[in-house]
Amino acid sequence: MTLKLRSVGASDRGLIRSGNQDALHAGAWLVAVADGMGGMAAGDLASRIAIDAVGPLDLETPEHALVEALQSGIELATARIRQAVTEDPERQGMGTTLTALLFARTGSCLALAHVGDSRAYLFREGVLKQVTRDDTFVQMLVDQGVISPEEASSHPRRAVVTQALQGEEVSPAYATMVPRAGDRWLLCSDGLSNVVRPDTLTEVLGEQADRGECARRLIDLALRAGGPDNVTVVIADVTEED
Known part of the structure; x- marks a missing residue:
């Protein structure tokens, strides 16, 4: 028996925004979410550039090469965003978050790359854990003990991102983990994590076995909460198969 990654993704522009600046990839080896910023056309372009840069990593990769592969994908995204700004100076300031998970061909390891305030959560044995750390001003205040996590969720500057892919030097966070059968990512x-509480996420991830239905349910909850932003969801299950 070998561990496999089975994923599905869904996205909605929400109820307020005129367009959708999010992009996603849901594959057999790679899953990723990008949330663009910096004006309508530019934010949309930045997130698509990021996903197009890491998308080719969706293939069988040996354990030892996972982090290096993600690093190369992010470097490519950075270079392409820089080129896009050079071609049109009005795109100056555009950028995107990126959270990506790459599964090893053996199923024995996975690697995570993260920059910005999109998130990766691991739902394992009924417990939900936020694996990524937000690159935001309010997270910095939480880390410094200035405000509590509860205060951060309603802070007026919670949308201020301290780091994103913008064509410049960036310091993504990388991590490797050992997957288990039954894990759900x-x-x-x-657009989801800012409006749907962690306990509600936990409940839906545990109750909705079907990945597609789970993704649709989470998006529906974000819309019911006002849908103030684009909302993008990827559900990836670790399954044991012959």
Whole structure:
């Protein structure tokens, strides 16, 4: 028996925004979410550039090469965003978050790359854990003990991102983990995590066995909460197969 990754993704522009600046990839080896920023056309372009840069990593990769592969994908995204700004100076300031998970061909390891405030959660044995750390001003205040996590969720500057892919030097966070059969991963843009409580996420991830239905249910909850932003969800299950 070998561990496999089975994923599905869904996205909605929400109820307020005129367009959708999010992008996603849901594959057999790679899942990723990107949330663009910096004006309508530019944000949309930045997130698509990021997903197009890491998308080719969706293939069988040996364990030892996972982080290096993600690093190369992010470097490519950075270069392409820089080129896009050079071609049109009005795109200056555009950028995107990126949260990506790459599964090893053996199923024995996975690697995670993260920059910005999209998130990766691991739902394992009924417990939900946020694996990524937000690159935001309010997270910095939480880390410093200035405000509590509860205060951060309603802070007026919670949308201020301290790091994103913008064509410049960036310091993504990388991590490797050992997957287990039954693990369920949730990757999402802040259009979900800012409006749906962690306990509700936990409940839906545990109750909705069907990946597609689970993704649709989470998006529906974000819309019911006002849908103030684009909302993107990828559900990826670790399954044991012959």
